[in-house]
Amino acid sequence: MAPELYIDNIRALKVLGKGATGIVFLAHDTSSDPEARSSFALKVVQKSSLLHQHQHQHHHHHHKTADRRARWEMSVLSGLEAHPFLPSLLGSFEAHDLLGWAVPFCAGGDLNALRYQQTDHVFSQSAIKFYLAEIVCALDHLHSMRIAYRDLKPENVLVQSSGHVTLTDFDLSKKLSVVQRSDPDDEIIQLKPRRTSRMTRIFGYGSEGKTAKVSPENHRKMSFAGGERSDSFVGTEEYVSPEVVRGDAYAYGVDWWALGVLAYEMMYGRTPFRGKNRKETYQNVLLKRPAFVGKRTAWDLLTEVVRPPFVPSTDDGESSTEKLTTFDVREYFQEMRAPPSIPSAPSHSLSSSSDDLF
Numbered sequence: 001m002a003p004e005l006y007i008d009n010i011r012a013l014k015v016l017g018k019g020a021t022g023i024v025f026l027a028h029d030t031s032s033d034p035e036a037r038s039s040f041a042l043k044v045v046q047k048s049s050l051l052h053q054h055q056h057q058h059h060h061h062h063h064k065t066a067d068r069r070a071r072w073e074m075s076v077l078s079g080l081e082a083h084p085f086l087p088s089l090l091g092s093f094e095a096h097d098l099l100g101w102a103v104p105f106c107a108g109g110d111l112n113a114l115r116y117q118q119t120d121h122v123f124s125q126s127a128i129k130f131y132l133a134e135i136v137c138a139l140d141h142l143h144s145m146r147i148a149y150r151d152l153k154p155e156n157v158l159v160q161s162s163g164h165v166t167l168t169d170f171d172l173s174k175k176l177s178v179v180q181r182s183d184p185d186d187e188i189i190q191l192k193p194r195r196t197s198r199m200t201r202i203f204g205y206g207s208e209g210k211t212a213k214v215s216p217e218n219h220r221k222m223s224f225a226g227g228e229r230s231d232s233f234v235g236t237e238e239y240v241s242p243e244v245v246r247g248d249a250y251a252y253g254v255d256w257w258a259l260g261v262l263a264y265e266m267m268y269g270r271t272p273f274r275g276k277n278r279k280e281t282y283q284n285v286l287l288k289r290p291a292f293v294g295k296r297t298a299w300d301l302l303t304e305v306v307r308p309p310f311v312p313s314t315d316d317g318e319s320s321t322e323k324l325t326t327f328d329v330r331e332y333f334q335e336m337r338a339p340p341s342i343p344s345a346p347s348h349s350l351s352s353s354s355d356d357l358f
């Protein structure tokens with residue numbers, strides 16, 4: 001188990017990002033690190049919180065489940081064997097209505113944001129090779145622990161201060177139970193009768209969100225509740241593999257498929273199967289042969305790429321001579337819950353993010 005964090009000792013420096021389940025803060029422990037020299041990313045989830053449906057339409061099917069998703073993600077993280085490209089759980093806390101855990105702060109942002117900073121929104125061949133090679137290592141390590149990651153996309157690949165990658169967002173990860181094992185590289189899971197109405201049901205969702213995901217623990221319940229969603233349907237639509245679209249048994253191959261989509265996107269600046277809507281995207285996943293133009297990546301040169309292509313600058317504007325402006329995570333959540341008396345006037349400049357929850 002990860003060491004226990006004491007929320008009374010924790011101060012946040014800023015909001016790093018907001019997801020469907022929680023808020024990620026840059027934070028430090030005032031008792032062990034008063035100068036905030038080794039701040040960390042702290043993901044905080046409100047227990048029994050309703051996810052805001054208007055904000056997260058693509059997540060509408062798992063409102064009420066934020067803390068269950070969080071506990072699942074925390075348990076996956078705590079079970080991970082150490083790896084340079086996977087997050088280590090630094091600590092966790094639970095306080096009345098909040099649940100949180102700390103992982104190393106990744107100062108370089110995510111691969112999607114980084115790609116948009118590049119000329120023509122595409123990475124160089126050497127950068128692509130570097131990132132793919134590291135992601136392959138991370139996925140291979142997860143698979144060796146029998147974990148399918150199931151949500152590989154550039155937004156979930158963070159860049160550490162060193163320039164190396166870290167996979168984030170493990171709430172969709174799944175420990176595979178092996179039904180059949182003929183070849184170690186071909187573990188088949190979730191074998192079940194294929195339903196003929198599967199495709200129409202999938203194509204009938206009609207949500208506009210990019211992500212169509214169901215938490216590992218809750219989709220089973222959901223499939224009973226609505227009769228709409230199969231428990232094997234997970235991932236983000238542009239990265240989802242044909243076997244998942246079809247509702248077939250699947251295994252670690254879903255991660256390698258997503259890696260191919262990610263490779264294409266880094267190279268061409270767009271994903272290969274994206275359609276006008278979800279239905280068209282899935283049709284493309286099943287039927288379309290992606291167009292490849294230009295030269296193939298020369299993988300024999302991989303050994304030449306030993307240094308990270310981008311190393312985030314260490315000066316993040318918070319030099320030690322300045323007084324740190326910090327805030328309490330619990331107060332942040334309290335303010336968020338409180339009905340705004342003057343809607344346009346922010347009470348504090350707590351959040352650097354513009355997409356406030358209200």
Ligand SMILES: Nc1ncnc2c1ncn2[C@@H]1O[C@H](COP(=O)(O)OP(=O)(O)OP(=O)(O)O)[C@@H](O)[C@H]1O
Pocket residue numbers: 016017018019020021022023024041043103104105106107110155158168169171
């Ligand atoms: N270790 C980290 N270092 C720096 N930033 C981080 C870190 N972890 C998360 N973030 C930021 O916080 C954002 C939200 O984190 P995360 O994706 O884990 O939340 P989430 O609730 O699981 O989101 P979703 O499930 O909607 O993708 C990320 O997009 C990223 O910008």
